[in-house]
Amino acid sequence: MNxxxxxxxxxxxxxxxxxxxxxxxxxxxxxYKNFKVIIVDNESNFExxxxxxxxxxxxxxxxxxxxxxxxxxxxxxxKYAIKNKIEYLMLxxxxxxxxxxFLAPLLNSFKNDNLLGAVQPLIMNYNNRAKxxxxxxxxxxxxxxxxxxxxIKNKNLQIDWITGCCIVLKxxxxxxxxxxxxxxxxxxEDVDWSLRIKKLGYKLGVVDSSVIFHxxxxxxxxxNFEGNLxxxxxxxxxxxxxxxxxxxxxxxxxxxxxxxxxxKIFFYSIYFLLRLRFNKLKMVYNGFIDGINYKQIxx
Numbered sequence: 001m002n003x004x005x006x007x008x009x010x011x012x013x014x015x016x017x018x019x020x021x022x023x024x025x026x027x028x029x030x031x032y033k034n035f036k037v038i039i040v041d042n043e044s045n046f047e048x049x050x051x052x053x054x055x056x057x058x059x060x061x062x063x064x065x066x067x068x069x070x071x072x073x074x075x076x077x078x079k080y081a082i083k084n085k086i087e088y089l090m091l092x093x094x095x096x097x098x099x100x101x102f103l104a105p106l107l108n109s110f111k112n113d114n115l116l117g118a119v120q121p122l123i124m125n126y127n128n129r130a131k132x133x134x135x136x137x138x139x140x141x142x143x144x145x146x147x148x149x150x151x152i153k154n155k156n157l158q159i160d161w162i163t164g165c166c167i168v169l170k171x172x173x174x175x176x177x178x179x180x181x182x183x184x185x186x187x188x189e190d191v192d193w194s195l196r197i198k199k200l201g202y203k204l205g206v207v208d209s210s211v212i213f214h215x216x217x218x219x220x221x222x223x224n225f226e227g228n229l230x231x232x233x234x235x236x237x238x239x240x241x242x243x244x245x246x247x248x249x250x251x252x253x254x255x256x257x258x259x260x261x262x263x264k265i266f267f268y269s270i271y272f273l274l275r276l277r278f279n280k281l282k283m284v285y286n287g288f289i290d291g292i293n294y295k296q297i298x299x
Contacts, residue, residue, distance in 0.1 A: 005107060006034045007088040007168070010077030012070055014042040017051070019095045019215060024056050026097040032104045036060065038080055040073040069185035070164065078179060082171050089174065093165045095215040097126065105210040106168045117177075117202025118169035118194070120162045121210035122152065133214045136206040137161035137191065144245050144257035146191045157206040161194035166212055169197070176200055181247075187233070188240035195248050235283040235290075238265070242291025 009027065013020045020039065027037060037059045041049050044063035053061050062076055074091055081089050088107060092098075102121055109119050123134040135149045136159035146161055167190065177196045180189050194204055241264075245257055265288055272281040 004034050005088050006036065006086055007090055007103070007107065008077070008081035008084075008086045009035055009037045009090045009092050010074055010081070011037060011039050011092050011094050012042065012073040012077075013039055013094050014067060015045075016094055017045070017048045021052065021055070023092070023094050023096055023098075024052070024059065026100075028056070028058075029100045030098070030103055031100050032107070035103065036086070038062065038077040040064065040068075040077050042067040042069075042073055069182070071180040071184050071186065071189045072182045074164070075179045075182060078171075078174060082174070087171060088168065089171050090166065090168045091164055092212075093214070096123075096166065096212050097215075098212045099210070102210040102212055105207050109205065109207050110170065113203070115201065115203050117173050117197040117200070117204060118162050118167050119205045119207050120166050120168070121212050122206060122208040123163070123165060123212055123214050126213040126215045129213060134163050134165065135208065136204075137163060137194070139191075139251065141251055142253045142256040143260040144252035145241070145260060146188075146244075152208055157208070159204050159206060160198070161191045162204050164190035164193075165214060173197060173200075173202060184240050184243065185236060187236045188244045192244055192247060195251070231280045231283040234268070234280050235287040238268075238284050238287030239291040240287075242288065243294070246291075246294065 011020060011023060024037065027035075035058065037056070039052065039059060039061045041061060041063050043066060049061055049063060052059060060080070062080065064073065064076075068076070077091075078089060088110075090106075106119055106121060110116055120134070120136065122132065125131040125133045132150045132152060135152055136157055137146055137148050139146050139160045148163070149157075149159070177193065177200060181192050184192065198204060242261065245252055265284065268284050269281060272278070272284065
């Protein structure tokens, strides 16, 4: 291990205490010991959050009575880390478990490259550990959509954007780029943050000698006759995609973006009509209107 810089690991929890505890148990096994965990607990449950407070020594819990969203909750943790002068910072999803050796390679990647703004580990599927979930994000600049690489290509891969599932960066980079845009609430905020960091001249990379495992998003589930995903997730998907394009319009081709968005909305509409999912259809159109009008998130 080449150096021993302190890092704050920020984890946002929303009702998934078992996942969060499993994530914390995996962090306790880390070989790299100079870290502090900051949990921001949305819609905090007093009884359940006390189990975390009493069971883990390196954890600071910040409780919120309401669901602030992924972006705002992470910003609370980021502000805490900056206030306490912690030099390195990680956002880590609570539905992950980590390899005990994963942290040192991520931190060491910054040692000899001042232009490296942020990095991520190689993220594998928890239930199929031979399958890559995320090896970095890219942009289709013509059609204006981000996509994820799910194949291992080469070490320290330079990429277009880093998933909020696990991102590591210096707090001095955040001071230059700014906090996460809270207007996103959740989804696409990581793409926006990455693009803002890159606009400052920094590079983004994947350190594939660092590995974590991802369970899959549980907080978006909605068990009813309209399917597993909550209608609000579809609202955010449509609204935030348009919001992202409007914020970074210079990166995309206008004709390609209009073409892609038209067919995206069209196929969503046909699918939800055929499946009789009228609430989801309504939320898709609400998301489209609010994205075009640049309105705030509404549930």
